[in-house]
Amino acid sequence: MEPFRIANRFQPGASRWRLLSVDGQAVAASNGIALMVDGALAEAGPCTCLFVVSSFHPLRHYTPELGAALRRLERGGATLGAIDTGCFILAEAGLLRGETVTLHWEAIPAFRERYPQVTASQELFLTEKRPTSAGAVAGLDLALALLARRHGRELALAVSEQLVQGQMRSPSEHQRLQVASRYQVHNKKLAQAIRLMEEQLEDPWPPEELAARCGATRRQLERLFRAHLKASPAEFYRALRLDRARWLLRQTELSVVEISVACGFESPSYFSRAYRKRFGRSPREDREDRSGA
Structure with missing residues (x-):
């Protein structure tokens, strides 16, 4: 107003x-x-x-x-x-x-x-x-x-x-900070890989295709991720999907099965195991306790 x-x-x-x-x-x-x-x-x-x-x-x-x-x-x-x-x-x-x-x-x-x-x-x-x-x-x-x-x-x-608003922004400006700012990475191929991952969580990119779209080989991308983010591309991608799943569990009424599908997990059981490994509790436990949301 x-x-x-x-x-x-x-x-x-x-x-x-x-x-x-x-x-x-x-x-x-x-x-x-x-x-x-x-x-x-x-x-x-x-x-x-x-x-x-x-x-x-x-x-x-x-x-x-x-x-x-x-x-x-x-x-x-x-x-x-x-x-x-x-x-x-x-x-x-x-x-x-x-x-x-x-x-x-x-x-x-x-x-x-x-x-x-x-x-x-x-x-x-x-x-x-x-x-x-x-x-x-x-x-x-x-x-x-x-x-x-x-x-x-x-x-x-x-x-x-x-309003000390500085400028009138156009609709097409980004909602989020650029990848380089959020992850403190400045390698263009690595930043492109992260952008592609964030844009496609439901159907994860196959490793070879992800690397090709970034203008790199699979081995080059592996080295970049480990050097800058201390994780493999697969580990980083899975963490992104699990973080999104946790938000969906806490902020929506989607079922655990629906969330596992929306975040690119091939089965609810695999999703639950990966979730517990990352967060120390099951998806259902997080769903039942939303006090921190």
Whole structure:
């Protein structure tokens, strides 16, 4: 909301908004802060645009009544968008079939697994039919883009400067830090191998093909991984897939079997053994104890 508040300083009446919850009661954010709201979703009158904002475990809060209210608003002419994992709510309501959305990179694998009929992009934000953003700071980028579209780039730039935002980022900028920054690796072939691994966890690359796509031999890639990351390519790849599996276990309702498939493990039993070896507990034990999530 902050970009729209600032926009009203420069152009009074440029934006109006209301905060709504399902039942009209205050909402507890994931950081524990209680957010006061202006009313209940079912009582919302006509609106130009409505954003669904959510964080961890979005589907725990979905109900058929919520889905019906969202469909009613869309039939009434409202543009429905989403921030962070709000796309799960819109998809569960049947509003995203055949569309393209973006959401936080960490939630994309679970979203693709549950809603294969929806295209999940890794862009920072999208502003077309269905405005969506990856959440966090990308919410500011989406707000600035919407202000520029509706009121002109000059106003959006003025708001950006007030936010000390430095620049208005384009949708295509990366959600995540570059591989070189995250892993402190600067060899181009090694960085390319890591990127390819991260992009394809469900169906892991065969070693020879992975090396070829990086312009290296399998033996060269083995040496690079051991020299810079103290692990073989297979060990590093498996660790990436297990880390993703742990996130899915803690933050989604996918079954252990579904998660093992989504993370490229050939059998649930092999997945469980590898998981216990890395984390010291079974997938089911982690699923039952989400207190650290």
